[in-house]
Amino acid sequence: MADQYAQPGEDKRPTDIPAIRWEEPPEGPVLVLLDQTRLPAEEVERVCTDASALVEAIRSLAVRGAPLLGIAGAYGVALAAARGFDVDEAAMALEGARPTAVNLSVGVRRARAAYRSELAGGGDPEQGARAALAAARQLHQEDAEASARMAEHGLALLGELLPGGGHRVLTHCNTGSLVSGGEGTAFAVALAAHRAGQLRRLWVDETRPLLQGARLTAYEAARNGMAYTLLTDNAAGSLFAAGEVDAVLIGADRIAADGSVANKVGSYPLAVLARYHHVPFIVVAPVTTVDPDTPDGASIEVEQRPGFEVTEVTAPQAPVSGAGGGAPVAPLGTQAYNPAFDVTPPELVTAIVTEEGVVSPVTAGALAELCARSRQATAG
Structure with missing residues (x-):
């Protein structure tokens, strides 16, 4: 088997x-x-x-x-x-x-x-x-080693952008030890802030339709004793409007040569909200996520997931009856738009944190220099 x-x-x-x-x-x-x-x-x-x-x-x-x-x-x-x-x-x-x-x-x-x-x-x-x-x-x-360095660089950046501590950080999808050989990417930065006594609240987007935030990030936050609160993705706007978000921390699945960031769908709306409300929008990812062969965001192939992930709700150990193994929440035959990722343009990204350092502002030249420095370090 x-x-x-x-x-x-x-x-x-x-x-x-x-x-x-x-x-x-x-x-x-x-x-x-x-x-x-x-x-x-x-x-x-x-x-x-x-x-x-x-x-x-x-x-x-x-x-x-x-x-x-x-x-x-x-x-x-x-x-x-x-x-x-x-x-x-x-x-x-x-x-x-x-x-x-x-x-x-x-x-x-x-x-x-x-x-x-x-x-x-x-x-x-x-x-x-x-x-x-x-x-x-x-x-x-x-x-694992890159994860530790990203956490260090990310914590230092938060200290520069938000002096005084007491950070209220919003995150999307799951970026902890479940996605890494170490303690993760964006979540590792929040965890470092927690351990340093500088994290006031971790806001956790549910991350629909598959609820990686609710199921996985909340799971990791709870087992690390972090102060966290779960919210539906569409509640993020009201949270920003209430002045309850100091920074957004997300990961990345691919970063194009121009600095465009592909991440779990729902990341781009957060970037727009962050820009409107003057909140830092920070991407945390290893250098291997930067793809010099993908020139820009439009060149990133975005995975399309099955429609039943939207038209049905699946939860571990819950009764199922739908074609995809979940409980139907839409009429039979409903078509669904279900991209796994969206793309955030570089002008909406405050900084990209990598194990080799921080890129800010995010430009093609700065990314290329970072990648070249990383290759030299590897060769050495």
Whole structure:
């Protein structure tokens, strides 16, 4: 069976369950994922024994979030190599699983390059598989380190923009340890502020239609003891109007060369609200999310999700009756517009926080300089 579930041990606490891990039981290597579609009702792990199972896990959002998708993609290539499957075929399937998230293709290509390099140097497929796994593990570690540096840079930026502490921060979707090898991107900054005694309130958008904010960010905020409040996405405007938001912190799935930011749908309206109300709108993402080959926002391919995600409501452990496995909330045959992401133009972004530093104002030249500096650091 290529894809199965495993229940974590009863003595494990939520913080002990990683979002992704590689294991090597006697029957062969597997990739184990914390199934995010089952949170917060259940902490259930999903076991993938081949790349096709991982592709399905990615498409179903059992594993999600730009940095973690890069890690998953690299491990997926290593899994295919270790199990004796066609590595190029697996890599192609993984890259196409979610087209907007550039980190996924970055991770896949990195592990595949390590595999090919080993073979080109005279190594056998087994050695190639070990090389791919080493590349995936290195990417995993690098992402954890990048997360810590982003939190540091982001906290310093909040201190500059909002002296005095007591920050009231609004976030959208989920950007914590569930999407990262470390503690996340935007959420990691809010968590750093919390630990420093500078976070007064974390406002959590529900993030419709799949409720990543309600199900996942609230879950992470609660287990970290943060002061947080959940709101529907369409309540954000009244929150800004009441003067209750000091800054917006979001992640990114792809940043174009000109600084346009693709993130979970609903991010662009927040940027417009933030600009009107003179509130900093801050994007937190690793340098790998910047795609120099995508010139501008119009060139970003935006994933279109199934309509039933809008016309039905799905909740873990809830009764289901709809075609997509949820409870219908719209008349049968209703058409739905369901882009997974929207694109925020650079002029609405106050700053982009990366592990290599902060870009502000956001321009093509500043981003290019950041990426060049990152490549030099990696080469060194």
